[in-house]
Amino acid sequence: MNRVSKILKTKYPLIQAPMSWLTDAKMVAAVSNSGGMGVLGPNAGRSEIIHGPKNISESMRKEIIKVKQLTSNSFGININTPDPRELLSENKYVSELLKVAFEEEVKFFVVVGSVHKELFDLIKKNNGVIIFRPLTPTIEQFKLAEKYGASIVVATGYDEGGVLPEHSFGTFTVIPNTVDEVSIPVMGAGGINDKRGVNAAFDLGAEGIYIGSRFLVTKESPMNLKAKQMIIESDSSDLISVSKTQRSIKTKKALQLANSKFDVAMNLRPAMRLGEIDQGIITVNTGLATIKQLLSVKKLIKNLMEDFEDVS
Numbered sequence: 001m002n003r004v005s006k007i008l009k010t011k012y013p014l015i016q017a018p019m020s021w022l023t024d025a026k027m028v029a030a031v032s033n034s035g036g037m038g039v040l041g042p043n044a045g046r047s048e049i050i051h052g053p054k055n056i057s058e059s060m061r062k063e064i065i066k067v068k069q070l071t072s073n074s075f076g077i078n079i080n081t082p083d084p085r086e087l088l089s090e091n092k093y094v095s096e097l098l099k100v101a102f103e104e105e106v107k108f109f110v111v112v113g114s115v116h117k118e119l120f121d122l123i124k125k126n127n128g129v130i131i132f133r134p135l136t137p138t139i140e141q142f143k144l145a146e147k148y149g150a151s152i153v154v155a156t157g158y159d160e161g162g163v164l165p166e167h168s169f170g171t172f173t174v175i176p177n178t179v180d181e182v183s184i185p186v187m188g189a190g191g192i193n194d195k196r197g198v199n200a201a202f203d204l205g206a207e208g209i210y211i212g213s214r215f216l217v218t219k220e221s222p223m224n225l226k227a228k229q230m231i232i233e234s235d236s237s238d239l240i241s242v243s244k245t246q247r248s249i250k251t252k253k254a255l256q257l258a259n260s261k262f263d264v265a266m267n268l269r270p271a272m273r274l275g276e277i278d279q280g281i282i283t284v285n286t287g288l289a290t291i292k293q294l295l296s297v298k299k300l301i302k303n304l305m306e307d308f309e310d311v312s
């Protein structure tokens with residue numbers, strides 16, 4: 001075991017990244033039962049829109065309970081940080097979600113955004129483990145996270161799928177830059193789709209691997225089959241920038257957004273969850289040409305971690 005798998009209590013130092021609308025208990029438990037750590041993301045386990053902090057956190061409670069029925073291994077939930085100037089009590093979405101997570105004895109928190117000291121303190125007070133991923137990876141954020149008690153940080157390159165960092169530094173830049181500046185373990189993320197990427201990230205000094213896009217194209221993923229097929233059939237020449245922080249495969253909607261003068265952040269539900277391809281965007285990492293097959297989570301993890309050597 002290395003430092004990351006010791007902290008996560010997993011066979012492999014591997015996390016399935018939270019992805020809005022695109023995780024559920026089935027996928028998360030499959031990851032956790034295959035040696036990695038699954039993480040429930042926003043809107044986990046449902047395809048309909050619901051409103052209000054109470055309804056949203058209770059919906060997450062149901063999904064957490066389902067995960068616990070399907071696995072006894074480690075799993076996590078995603079917390080998007082409030083603005084660091086905002087008090088936790090002022091953000092009902094985050095405070096209600098945390099309350100439910102503590103009641104359900106969730107141990108691992110994938111905290112994404114900017115370091116929020118009050119949030120870090122509360123998670124630690126409730127014996128939670130913090131895996132922190134700054135949306136834009138800066139040394140200042142990594143150092144603050146270490147100072148305030150994160151156990152692991154995630155360095156994400158611009159190659160990633162999902163909401164992009166504000167600067168365009170690639171994974172090959174952010175992993176070594178981060179490793180050189182903090183003493184807690186660093187997980188590498190962004191564009192890692194097969195064992196070549198996994199091995200490269202370890203060579204750059206990462207002690208763990210954090211993967212989103214590739215898990216979308218698994219049998220257990222709740223992404224719509226049409227979107228899975230589209231990713232399999234596409235390569236990087238099919239990608240287009242739809243806003244400052246999102247890229248997409250060229251769907252009808254993506255082309256409209258790319259040609260619009262407005263910078264609109266798109267919800268992933270229409271195309272990716274519901275399969276209404278024309279109505280939405282399909283965000284995925286720049287390495288999508290290497291996503292060629294729909295695999296079971298178990299087979300994917302086996303392939304990804306084939307060369308990983310357990311040094312315990």
Ligand SMILES: Cc1cc2nc3c(=O)[nH]c(=O)nc-3n(C[C@H](O)[C@H](O)[C@H](O)COP(=O)(O)O)c2cc1C
Pocket residue numbers: 017018019020022041042078112156159160161162163189190191192210211212213214268283284285286
């Ligand atoms: C479809 C999609 C949705 C995502 N949604 C979220 C999210 O809701 N919260 C979050 O912290 N990260 C989100 N991400 C980013 C991932 O957590 C992760 O950082 C990223 O997927 C890693 O890069 P990769 O996609 O190249 O593996 C999303 C990524 C994708 C592909």
